[in-house]
Amino acid sequence: MNGNGRAPESSVEWTVMESGIGPLLLAATGQGLVSVVFHAGPGVRGRALARLRERLGAEPVECASGLLAGAVGELSAYFAGELREFGLPLDWTLSSGFNRQVLRELATGVPYGTVVGYGDLAARVGQPTAAQAVGVAMGSNPLPVVVPCHRVVESQGGLGGFGGGLETKRALLALEGVLPEPLF
Numbered sequence: 001m002n003g004n005g006r007a008p009e010s011s012v013e014w015t016v017m018e019s020g021i022g023p024l025l026l027a028a029t030g031q032g033l034v035s036v037v038f039h040a041g042p043g044v045r046g047r048a049l050a051r052l053r054e055r056l057g058a059e060p061v062e063c064a065s066g067l068l069a070g071a072v073g074e075l076s077a078y079f080a081g082e083l084r085e086f087g088l089p090l091d092w093t094l095s096s097g098f099n100r101q102v103l104r105e106l107a108t109g110v111p112y113g114t115v116v117g118y119g120d121l122a123a124r125v126g127q128p129t130a131a132q133a134v135g136v137a138m139g140s141n142p143l144p145v146v147v148p149c150h151r152v153v154e155s156q157g158g159l160g161g162f163g164g165g166l167e168t169k170r171a172l173l174a175l176e177g178v179l180p181e182p183l184f
Contacts, residue, residue, distance in 0.1 A: 011029065011030060011058065011061065011067070012027055012028070012029055012034070012052055012053075012056050012058045012059070012060040012061065013027065013028050013060070013061055013062070013063040013066055013067045013068055014026065014027040014028075014035075014049065014052070014060045014061070014062055014063070014068070015062060015063065015064040015068050015072065016040045016045065017064075017072050017075065017076070019075060019076075019079045020079040020171065020175065021038070021079075021164070021168045021171050021172065022038065022039050022040075022168075023039065023040040023041065024036055024037065024038065024040055024075065024145070025037040025040035025044070025045055025048050025049075026068055026071050026072065026075070027048075027052055027060060027068075028067035028068050028071060028091070029056065029067070029091045029093070030067065031089065031090075031091035031093070032088060032089030032090045032091040033068075033071045033088050033089070033090050033091065033143060033146060034052075034056070034090075034091040034093060034094060034142065034143075035048070035052060035094060035142050035143065036142070036143050036144050036145055036146060038144065038163065038164035038165075038168060039164065039165075055093075055094060056093065070088055071088055071146075074086055074087065074088055074146075075145065075146070078145070078175075079175070081175065084111075084112035084113070085111070085112060086146050088146060090107070090143060090146070090147070092104070094142035095137075095140065095141070095142055098125075098127070098130070098133060098137065099136070099137040099140050101125050102121060102122075102125055102133075102134055102137040102138075103137060103141055103143070103147050103149075105121065105124050105125050106121065106147055106148060106149065106151070106152065107146075107147045107148070109124060110148060110151045110152075112148075112176055113176045113177050113178060114151065114178070115151050115152070115153045115173070115178055116151060116152055116153070117131075117152070117153060117154065117155040118131040118132075118134045118135055118138075118152055118153075118154065118155070118160065119131040119134075119155055120155070121134050121152060122134045131155075134152070135160065135161065138152050138160075138161070138162075138163075139161065139163055141163070144163065144164060145172065148172075149162070149163075150162060150164075150168075150169045150172040150173060151173075151176075151178075159173075
């Protein structure tokens with residue numbers, strides 16, 4: 001058992017891929033993609049791998065094939081503007097409860113090129129007064145881009161927050177045609 005009382009995963013593979021928004025660390029288990037981490041330079045990478053080791057109870061092994069080949073391919077196609085819906089198997093191990101419920105609704109119910117308000121997403125999961133809790137769920141999303149928390153915005157038109165930074169959120173929304181491309 002790991003520190004969370006779970007049996008350890010048999011394998012956790014990771015790689016870093018370049019994307020239109022900078023380097024992304026991708027990690028997968030035998031169940032599917034388990035983590036996407038923005039701005040995956042050496043320092044961020046080390047902290048992310050330590051968290052995965054602790055949470056999953058297995059030593060992450062660097063490998064760009066095997067479990068991650070499909071994820072790298074789909075994310076590359078997404079950033080090239082050729083993919084609008086991910087078909088990757090996802091491992092939801094790193095989220096639970098209300099957060100997992102909200103993230104699953106986001107993954108299946110907010111398509112490419114659209115946005116949803118925090119309050120609207122809360123209502124979709126049966127908690128219409130939980131807009132702030134939806135914000136917390138977005139901040140804890142272990143699978144950004146694939147589970148598109150960048151598509152969640154404030155009801156009055158503001159971007160809201162974003163774990164990858166607002167410039168990253170703007171870039172993803174521009175890629176999907178929701179916002180205009182930056183001029184410079």
